[in-house]
Amino acid sequence: MDKCKGQFIECDGLMVAATFETDTPQEHPIYYPANVLIYVEQGTLRLNIDNDIHMVGEGEIALVRKYTYGTYFKTWEDTQNGFRDHVFVLEDSFIKEVIGTYSSPQGFMPCTVPMVKLPATVLLIGLMESIRTYVSGLAEVERPLIRLKTMEAIHAITSAQPDLLHVFNEFSDPARADLVPFVENNFTHNVSLEKFAEMSGRSLSTFNREFKKAFKSSPHKWIKQQRLELAKKLLLNSNRKASEVYLEVGFEDLGHFSRSFKSHFGLNPSEIKNLSIAL
Incomplete structure (x- = not known):
């Protein structure tokens, strides 16, 4: 297991x-x-x-x-x-x-x-x-x-x-979530920013404003980075392949995930996997 x-x-x-x-x-x-x-x-x-x-x-x-x-x-x-x-x-x-x-x-x-x-x-x-x-x-x-x-x-x-x-x-x-723990624990949901804001109990404009203040980044950029970092961690520390983790971290398309991963880390998911095996 x-x-x-x-x-x-x-x-x-x-x-x-x-x-x-x-x-x-x-x-x-x-x-x-x-x-x-x-x-x-x-x-x-x-x-x-x-x-x-x-x-x-x-x-x-x-x-x-x-x-x-x-x-x-x-x-x-x-x-x-x-x-x-x-x-x-x-x-x-x-x-x-x-x-x-x-x-x-x-x-x-x-x-x-x-x-x-x-x-x-x-x-x-x-x-x-x-x-x-x-x-x-x-x-x-x-x-x-x-x-x-x-x-x-x-x-x-x-x-x-x-x-x-x-x-x-x-x-x-009308219930408002505490923004930081809400985002940190739910960024893998594959939903629109509008839906994400709604889940937190905020309008989209309020969500964007409070997010940038809390995380010093735009929601789209921060969430994408966190998903990729989590995917890398899963690939390095488990026996799973990219095709088995991309949905779990919030991507809806394997091709988009692979391209984003290569752009962010400079290596394909399979190369990261091979690197972990070699180590």
Whole structure:
């Protein structure tokens, strides 16, 4: 197994579901502009959010709230060969399409904690098992399927914990992400700058202005450079080829990726790969 390997489903340029596997314990930051449902199939996931430690064990499910900033660390038992989890991203646009079919719960206080562990109900396990099946066979899906799965997810989550419906009603609230962690953790999304700005809770003009102030660069130049640097890192530190990483880092076309890589580093992706093997 590579140090960290992922399989993804995308829709409209956004990652909506994924399976992650790793055999090397590493700490990574998290900051996503959507609610994320996580199912740990093997190992233990430790999330550090505002210096509070949250553990999600094998066979457990958790909902991480939109714009939650922290770090996660994946571990496993000596008898296991690594960590594996499955995620389903509940994008606001899909929530908005289906939330009107649900009635607000009565007598419940709104949920405000950044992460909620959910009971592993038949509905939730069934949902995550179906996500795993789709991820293993598809790279891109159509909106109707994600809309259906989003509806299924909200039904399964709120059946287990009705007060969480308040979380999904937040789609209509104007929320602004902290720009620096948002950009640093989401630059691989293959979406337009307009969509990127929207995901951060800003107009395009405001996004461009604040980005240039924070990063001393234009969004297009900085994002492209970061994608290429990440691609180089993946090629040097894993067994994957350019054809296996260009989508992961945010490029939509292998030819464009290869040309950009050569222009930036002076070497083709395959030459970088051969260099790492020689070293």
